[in-house]
Amino acid sequence: MIKNSLIALVLASFVFMFFHLYMSYEPKTELSGIAAHYAEKGAAEVGAANLVTAVVVTYRGFDTIGEVTILFLTASIISFFLKLSKEDEDKVIVHRGTSELLITASQILIPIIFLFGAYVFMNGHLTPGGGFQGGAIIASGVVLSILANPNREINHNVIIWVESISGVLFVILGILGIFLAGGFLDNRFISLGEFGDLFSAGAIPIIYSLIGLKVGAEISNILDKYQKSQKES
């Protein structure tokens, strides 16, 4: 009884707090502080047509390194826990058979999905989307190929090398920014080019493509591990 009344008391105080916050909320009519700086000077300073990308890769690039690291840790931990024993490794997945429709459609769609993923992260500085979205789209292409052929072996060497090299190059490009431009992950050591071109905004397209490859490789690795874990019986 005391427990329930305490829970009710906590809930009531939450209601009071949030009601107060809600009543005192006023929508802002203009940008304030750092947001105004990004919106007004972002295009001139960074040269990216997509302001979200300018913030994610350049102004808040350090956060992006953290996010990529978290994804890497997640992939490593999943690989660690879903490790198969020696005798399970040689088994094949028993499944009900994939339909003709799925196999035919996957042959046509997988190249298009990969191409679209690459398009999304290469044009991250011009159109909505970027490394994370493009990587996820590439991983969904890998999903389709796994669904069409459940016993497909994914080449781990390719995943490991793509993932490691793009991660290392991302940090190297960031450090180059310290020496050749204003600071860590500054994109201006490559010329900014003409605003709105594919080869513009300095290092942003390169960095975002590397992030896209890294994210795609990591999520593909996670999916491959889940797929392999179906072998155990």
Added chain:
Amino acid sequence: MNNEYIFIVLAIGIGLLAIVMAIIAILNKKLSIAVIAAGVVSLFASILFLLMAAPDVAMTEAAIGSGLSTLIFFYVLNKINKYND
């Protein structure tokens, strides 16, 4: 003005559908239906993000929320069913 009105009605309709799907996901006894309903919630959420002019978030939600996580749920479900047999 008229355009704005249609936009609001559309947003509220999609939001209500998402809530209905979320309730189905919680209450349905069959796990596979619950997983699909959770994926549909993500799909409606991504449409809402698109209507609110956040295409970046919408792409992430559609690819990860309704695509990859639904698939991972199905892998885990398959595994649980194998153990239960």
